[in-house]
Amino acid sequence: MKKLNFGSIMTIGFYTGKIIIGIGLLMLIPLVTALVSLEWSVVIDFIIAGSLSTLLGLVLMLLCRKNTKNLTWALGMVVVSLSWLAYMMLGALPYMLSGHWLSYLDAMFDVMSGLTTTGLALVQDLDHISNGINMWRHLLSYLGGQGLVLLALIFISKYMSGAFTLYIGEAKDVRLLPNVINTAKAIWVISLLYLGIGTLVFWIGGLIIGMPAPRALLHGIWVFMAAWSTGGFAPQSQNILYYHSFLYEIITVLFFVVGSFNFALHHAVFTGNRKEIYKNIELISFFITLTLLVSLATFELSKQGVYPNAMSLFRKGYYQMVSAHTTTGFMTIYVRQFILEWGNLAMIAISLAMLIGGSASSTAGGFKGLRVGIVFKSLVNDVKKFLLPESAVTVERFHFIRSQILESDYVRSAMMIILLYILLFTVGAIAGVMYGYPLLDSIFEAASVTGNVGLSCGVTSVAMPAGLKALYIFMMWAARLEFMAVFILIGFIARGVIKICRAI
Amino acid sequence: MRVNYRKIYNYKELSLGFLIEMAFVIVFIILAYLICLLMY
Numbered sequence: 001m002k003k004l005n006f007g008s009i010m011t012i013g014f015y016t017g018k019i020i021i022g023i024g025l026l027m028l029i030p031l032v033t034a035l036v037s038l039e040w041s042v043v044i045d046f047i048i049a050g051s052l053s054t055l056l057g058l059v060l061m062l063l064c065r066k067n068t069k070n071l072t073w074a075l076g077m078v079v080v081s082l083s084w085l086a087y088m089m090l091g092a093l094p095y096m097l098s099g100h101w102l103s104y105l106d107a108m109f110d111v112m113s114g115l116t117t118t119g120l121a122l123v124q125d126l127d128h129i130s131n132g133i134n135m136w137r138h139l140l141s142y143l144g145g146q147g148l149v150l151l152a153l154i155f156i157s158k159y160m161s162g163a164f165t166l167y168i169g170e171a172k173d174v175r176l177l178p179n180v181i182n183t184a185k186a187i188w189v190i191s192l193l194y195l196g197i198g199t200l201v202f203w204i205g206g207l208i209i210g211m212p213a214p215r216a217l218l219h220g221i222w223v224f225m226a227a228w229s230t231g232g233f234a235p236q237s238q239n240i241l242y243y244h245s246f247l248y249e250i251i252t253v254l255f256f257v258v259g260s261f262n263f264a265l266h267h268a269v270f271t272g273n274r275k276e277i278y279k280n281i282e283l284i285s286f287f288i289t290l291t292l293l294v295s296l297a298t299f300e301l302s303k304q305g306v307y308p309n310a311m312s313l314f315r316k317g318y319y320q321m322v323s324a325h326t327t328t329g330f331m332t333i334y335v336r337q338f339i340l341e342w343g344n345l346a347m348i349a350i351s352l353a354m355l356i357g358g359s360a361s362s363t364a365g366g367f368k369g370l371r372v373g374i375v376f377k378s379l380v381n382d383v384k385k386f387l388l389p390e391s392a393v394t395v396e397r398f399h400f401i402r403s404q405i406l407e408s409d410y411v412r413s414a415m416m417i418i419l420l421y422i423l424l425f426t427v428g429a430i431a432g433v434m435y436g437y438p439l440l441d442s443i444f445e446a447a448s449v450t451g452n453v454g455l456s457c458g459v460t461s462v463a464m465p466a467g468l469k470a471l472y473i474f475m476m477w478a479a480r481l482e483f484m485a486v487f488i489l490i491g492f493i494a495r496g497v498i499k500i501c502r503a504i
Numbered sequence: 505m506r507v508n509y510r511k512i513y514n515y516k517e518l519s520l521g522f523l524i525e526m527a528f529v530i531v532f533i534i535l536a537y538l539i540c541l542l543m544y
Contacts (some may be wrong), residue, residue, distance in 0.1 A: 026531045169544065177512075186512070189513060192514075254530070254533075257532070258525050259527045266525070269521040270513050270518050270522075271512060271521075272517050274520070274521065277525065277528055278528075290532075291536075294536055294539055295519060298539060302544050310537070310541045310544040311540075313540045314536065314537050317540065318536045318537070318539075318540055322536070
């Protein structure tokens with residue numbers, strides 16, 4: 001950002017306004033759900049919230065339409081960060097109007113948790129919530145997984161330049177097709193295809209376990225949305241434990257593991273490049289770390305004698321581990337069981353799994369398997385250099401869609417992101433301890449928030465201090481956008497403040 | 505540039521791709537169960 005001026009602010013306002021209009025239009029989906037379910041008060045809530053959001057977006061656009069410039073790299077990043085904050089504030093309106101959230105901060109916490117596909121919740125009496133609000137919760141999670149701005153790009157792209165900046169700002173960097181707008185569309189084609197298939201499979205699963213057809217369908221849509229987006233929300237307070245069904249649990253595993261794959265991998269497999277699935281560095285890295293960490297956790301759980309047989313070890317131990325590693329956050333145990341039953345080694349294993357996370361450019365969080373793979377390959381290369389004669393030149397390669405040379409820039413970038421994640425996690429853990437929570441609880445919850453996972457050991461609750469809620473909101477947001485867009489927004493605001501101070 | 509998504513994602517490749525992704529995950533679920541059996 002070479003020059004911070006009036007034009008820059010107008011440009012940011014104009015594009016943010018355009019994206020804000022989107023949230024007003026999206027509220028039509030839960031509005032229709034509420035209409036079909038004859039939930040009249042919820043219909044009114046969504047009419048109010050939707051109108052306000054659309055109006056605000058329109059006003060911003062109209063006020064800022066003059067003096068707009070092309071969207072530069074830095075301005076695009078600011079638009080992305082601001083849009084996420086605006087979605088959090090406006091998306092919380094229907095929550096507050098429903099009366100199921102005790103404060104606006106709690107409502108914003110749940111919206112950010114949904115958008116970032118974290119899945120931690122502060123909602124009151126979830127088991128008796130309306131269908132309209134449940135649709136909104138899961139829709140936010142589904143949209144956040146694909147990327148909010150990514151969706152907006154499809155509709156507003158005709159009128160704007162700098163689309164690639166917005167795309168990168170949401171921590172997605174793969175190009176499935178040469179044009180970024182077509183890439184955004186391709187990502188949505190893949191997601192909607194899976195939405196159709198996944199809903200059908202969950203619906204059949206629901207019918208098999210004895211749910212009435214309409215309820216099975218709604219639960220199917222919602223649980224699929226939460227699984228595919230690695231979100232972790234569920235329509236019932238007991239999460240996936242509510243269903244008490246091995247079949248339902250396996251279906252969720254199938255879809256949240258696939259949901260944690262890179263969109264470039266889906267695109268490759270769906271366009272005939274099927275070998276990619278066993279060559280891809282990210283998948284290899286993911287399954288190596290998953291196997292190691294599952295082995296560690298199940299070893300500890302067996303030693304402690306927590307579960308009576310191998311099947312319950314699989315349904316309770318493996319399920320939470322794979323849910324943690326894909327950053328989904330679905331649970332088949334009660335929250336306090338982690339602390340009371342799991343033991344230190346299993347807790348370390350699951351915290352590590354949450355921090356590593358799924359694939360880059362996917363719906364998953366964490367610092368991603370791709371970066372772990374790149375850092376590991378770089379380490380191997382360094383060891384090789386020491387073992388070979390000094391004159392030898394080593395070139396390390398990795399396979400990601402195509403065979404690529406491991407350049408020092410990739411390693412530096414991967415190391416930087418991993419370091420930032422660890423820093424954020426440390427801040428969260430220290431804050432938890434400072435607020436009086438035990439060390440293990442604080443570490444577990446900080447890992448869950450940093451990795452956008454959503455598993456909880458009981459720290460996240462309505463009774464949690466407001467400061468910790470605000471910190472967790474920031475952590476979810478920064479981790480989801482992989483820091484850069486957030487740092488640029490902070491820099492932008494700081495420069496503005498300095499400029500004003502100098503003028504005074 | 506207008507892109508024909510039906511051409512990019514044709515039904516045969518899509519179905520095969522979906523089955524391969526599912527099969528891949530199922531293999532790892534079975535492996536995980538074997539780990540649980542081994543550890544128990």
